[in-house]
Amino acid sequence: MEMLQTDIAVVGAGPIGLELAVALKRHGFDYLHFDARQIGYTVSWFAPFTRFFSSNERIAIAGVPLHTPDQSKASREEYLNYLRGVVELFDLQINTYEPVTGIKREGDGFLLTTNPAAGPRVCRARRVVLVTGGTDHPRRLNIPGEDLPHVSHYFQDPHPYFRKQLLVVGGKNSAVEAALRCHHAGAHVSLSYRGSELSAKSIKYWLLPEINGLIESGRIPAYFNTVPTRITPTEITLNPSTQTIPVDFVLLLIGYAQDNKLLRLAGVDLGGENEAPVFDERTMETNIPGLYVAGTAVGGTQDKYRIFIENCHVHVDRILAALTGEKPPAAPEPIARPES
Ligand SMILES: Cc1cc2nc3c(=O)[nH]c(=O)nc-3n(C[C@H](O)[C@H](O)[C@H](O)COP(=O)(O)OP(=O)(O)OC[C@H]3O[C@@H](n4cnc5c(N)ncnc54)[C@H](O)[C@@H]3O)c2cc1C
Incomplete structure (x- = not known):
């Protein structure tokens, strides 16, 4: 079986996974990135032409402006187009259609099993960030x-x-x-x-x-x-x-649930009725040393959506600070109205 080796494995290439990948690349980290499907998969299953309720500036990632032709909130198509553009702009390498199906501790790191069409691979990583979202299955x-x-x-x-x-x-x-x-x-x-x-x-x-x-x-x-x-x-x-x-x-259309199999396999504590992963707010590290969570994955299965792209950007800054040993960023001001 093919064996991959990296410092950081990033699992999930939605908006926040991509934003994290840009930050890691800018800081010269050695990382490998996987997504079970195509980049932005969660957004891709919105109905055609669905518009975000969040303002464009709040769902823009990695400092790349998001503009729409008529200044309206981005549609599914415009946002997917934008995400592809971000990937090209930073030349991000993402192993798409490669689900991570297993994770276990090994030495001072982790052993991930992935399952692309060409057959299973193994990836040894010192640290792992799960940016796997929270809407995997319909309720x-x-x-x-x-x-x-x-x-x-x-x-x-x-x-x-x-x-x-x-x-x-x-x-x-x-x-x-x-x-x-x-x-x-x-x-x-x-x-x-x-x-x-x-x-x-x-x-x-x-x-x-x-x-x-x-x-x-x-x-x-x-x-x-x-x-x-x-x-x-x-x-x-x-x-x-x-x-x-x-x-x-x-x-x-009664909502969606998180698939928390990977979190469970890794031994991450899950808490509350949402079964949300427990993590340190300053670093995003879970109870498993070296294993971080980011993006909407931190909310577990959200009944009332409170965790969106717009309040997850700070996760990237926190993880980066934890990896570089810098002071964690201050908590952002709470968002009064997501649509403003
Ligand atoms: C109709 C609709 C409208 C929405 N409008 C808004 C809005 O206006 N504003 C807003 O902020 N949010 C909105 N959302 C929610 C938005 O889609 C999410 O906030 C956003 O996609 C979360 O980004 P993320 O990077 O955290 O996770 P996701 O985008 O969910 O990305 C997770 C990625 O992880 C991958 N993955 C999962 N498991 C594995 C695995 N085992 N191995 C490898 N890869 C894996 C998935 O394929 C996916 O690509 C809306 C959602 C819907 C359905």
Whole structure:
């Protein structure tokens, strides 16, 4: 088996993993970088043309300005384009489509196992940074019919739902955005949400008045305080009333969960209901010496999203300070409103 050797292994090439890679390269560190998929994978599965709610300056990385043609918040396409540009600008070498599947302590470092298409490799690293994100798997309802072909946990394109009965399940940003886009694309959309109303805190401020207006006018029927219990090829049953609704398609947009297998394998302590890794706020080092976490991975499975790209930039500075032995940077001012 091929054996790789490095000082620092970086796992994950989302925005924060890339920002860390630029910092390591600028400081002349010997590092190897892996991603299970393509760079920016988490952003790539947003629906086409989805816009970030964060301002461009807050999701820009490595000091490279992010501009959009009309100064609006970046879309999925514009941000992926930007990330590719950052990789080219700094000529970052990333082993993409190479998942890290194993990690164990060896001597004063770590032994990682990776699994690219060409066959497994082993990487010996003195230190490891896990920048693996927190949205690996969709949350499931675990109800009969959830895996039928007309049911999806990802919203990818409104077109398949044109003139079809679509039930969107969920009441936060992803669900509301999908419901609106599919409605405008000519689908007959209805919404099921376990809450009693849509919360302004969980939905982009420019979407809320529109969805509320469409619900109030009955153009998007909303079933509040309901939970799906069974899906058949033609119907969905909602509790507590056990009413059945005819459907052609169902979108289950109820959030995403972290895959914390690597953290567990490495022996990192996980805490709280989010099962978030425990780490030193000044250095980002976990209870395992030499093993650091950064980016949204630090939040575990976030029910209410509080950790975004914009409040993770400081993780890079902290790790860099820890690696170079410099004083850790001061904690940044809390962000009043992410969208400002
Ligand atoms: C619709 C939508 C809108 C959003 N809008 C915003 C917004 O406006 N502002 C904002 O800040 N955030 C937003 N987010 C969240 C945003 O996507 C994340 O904040 C961001 O991607 C986190 O960056 P990251 O680098 O921490 O992790 P990620 O981007 O999740 O990157 C993690 C990377 O690790 C890789 N990986 C995971 N496990 C392994 C493994 N075992 N081996 C190798 N590689 C691995 C993954 O393939 C992935 O590329 C949004 C998310 C969605 C779904």
